[in-house]
Amino acid sequence: MDWTVPREKQGRLIIDTDAKNEADDQFAIVHALLSPSLDIRGIVPAHFGTWRTDRSLQESHDEVMLLLELMEMTERVRVEDGAPRALPDEQTPLSSPGADLIIEEAMNDDPRTLHILSIGPLTDMASALLLEPGIAERNLQLVWLGGGAWPAGGWEFNLNNDLHAANVVFKSRLKMAQVPLNAFAQARVGYAELFERVYPHGRIGRYLVEQLVRHNEAIRAKRSWEFHVLCDSSAIGVTLYPGAGDWEWRPAPEFSAQLTHVHNGTNRAIRVYSSIDSRFIFEDLFAKLARFARQSPTVG
Numbered sequence: 001m002d003w004t005v006p007r008e009k010q011g012r013l014i015i016d017t018d019a020k021n022e023a024d025d026q027f028a029i030v031h032a033l034l035s036p037s038l039d040i041r042g043i044v045p046a047h048f049g050t051w052r053t054d055r056s057l058q059e060s061h062d063e064v065m066l067l068l069e070l071m072e073m074t075e076r077v078r079v080e081d082g083a084p085r086a087l088p089d090e091q092t093p094l095s096s097p098g099a100d101l102i103i104e105e106a107m108n109d110d111p112r113t114l115h116i117l118s119i120g121p122l123t124d125m126a127s128a129l130l131l132e133p134g135i136a137e138r139n140l141q142l143v144w145l146g147g148g149a150w151p152a153g154g155w156e157f158n159l160n161n162d163l164h165a166a167n168v169v170f171k172s173r174l175k176m177a178q179v180p181l182n183a184f185a186q187a188r189v190g191y192a193e194l195f196e197r198v199y200p201h202g203r204i205g206r207y208l209v210e211q212l213v214r215h216n217e218a219i220r221a222k223r224s225w226e227f228h229v230l231c232d233s234s235a236i237g238v239t240l241y242p243g244a245g246d247w248e249w250r251p252a253p254e255f256s257a258q259l260t261h262v263h264n265g266t267n268r269a270i271r272v273y274s275s276i277d278s279r280f281i282f283e284d285l286f287a288k289l290a291r292f293a294r295q296s297p298t299v300g
Contacts (some may be wrong), residue, residue, distance in 0.1 A: 018048035018120030020059035023215035028232035034288040042078035044098035046120040082124035086162035093130035102128040106135035119232040126165035142176035145235040149182035153261030177271035184231040201293035237281030245276035
């Protein structure tokens, strides 16, 4: 038996991803592509700073294209690159095809909610807001994976890669949810489960596991040699189902130069997650991968 989701019931989705930064964006991207309740309007490859390469945007782009090739979806999914670097300040946007895509989808007359899944720096979302402030009043919902643990905040990779952009977005009127470090760190999965539940399912299953193992070997983190934290999967989980975790409404903080939270109470309320249901999220991914491999024999 199969099922379909009527188009009018689907949520539109744009994925903004620093896809080659680590090894977890890939799982979240694949999960989104396999979810029938989402109409993927495009993927925006994002930069991830210069900590290990000066080609981070290009590397993210190439990784997105590889995933689409492995799933035979290259011709079905629009890919528009984001900005190559962080914002210089809170007033200056960086125009890019990715920011233009966000504006285009936000401002069109489609009555379906536009979801922005941001699993990297907020550069492109902030640029879109600065270029077209009216998108904050549209039917748009942002889920951002980033920021330090509540309530104090602190250093976190995605936040660190564009502090100015984070402040632009958090000071705006945009409807959003934040999945901070204390929540996304709960998305733990073991190698044994990945080899049993992901690896057998076609080229994309094999690639997901192999690239994760290579990444862990490269960073020489012995504590990670039998598991990995698939941080970004938590963000697609709560995009699919907002109840896939515990959350509360909180006035949006701002961020200090030290990346700590500044709770001035003047910004609108956002959903802040304190936990995620990793079992729901991973079981959903594993089942969708199995169905995809079974129904698409040419991708094996």
